Amino acid sequence: MATIALINSSVQTKNYTGFTLQIVKQELLKKEHNVVEIDLKEFNLPFPGEKIENDNSAELRKLLKSAEAFIVGSPEYNGSFTAKLKLMIENSGYPSMMKGKPVGLVGIASGVLGATKSLEQLRTVFSHIGSIVLPRVVSIAEIEKKFDDDGNCIDQNTESEIKLAGKNLSKFLSLIKTQ
DSSP states (O other): OOEEEEEEOOOOSSOHHHHHHHHHHHHHHHTTOEEEEEEGGGOOOOOTTOOOTTOOHHHHHHHHHHOSEEEEEEEOBTTBOOHHHHHHHHTSTTTTTTTTSEEEEEEEOSSTTTTHHHHHHHHHHHHHTTOEEOSOOEEESSGGGTBOTTSOBOOHHHHHHHHHHHHHHHHHHHHHHTO
């Protein structure tokens, strides 16, 4: 089966994006996909043109290149996606290691509108770098009410919605492999 990278762009200690991606991971494992977890807080990434110590952007590009598809998870901060995710995109190579590969998007937010603004921006950015962005995104509103302190989803509708991210990507991959 396919190797799918789950990209967690949150650097928070209480990481609702990570909690959400664990549900997606379980769904992908049911479909017997290989799952690679990329936690961006573990990467020291430079700004474009910057030289930094302990730069592990080459390691990041190697992981991105090895994946056949991606699920990108991001919280919405101030109407946009995380700075760490922007750094990942900037360090993904040119052309991007994500070019020509399917990307599913999952956004979380504290507010009642969910992560609609950040997901719109991510769709644009990933399309621009040549990724194949799946049409259906997952946006979870009022995220703090959807998980307990141990990271367990306590809302059945939310859990079903999150699982769709994995199911949709898996289905898309099976459709393009038969072509």
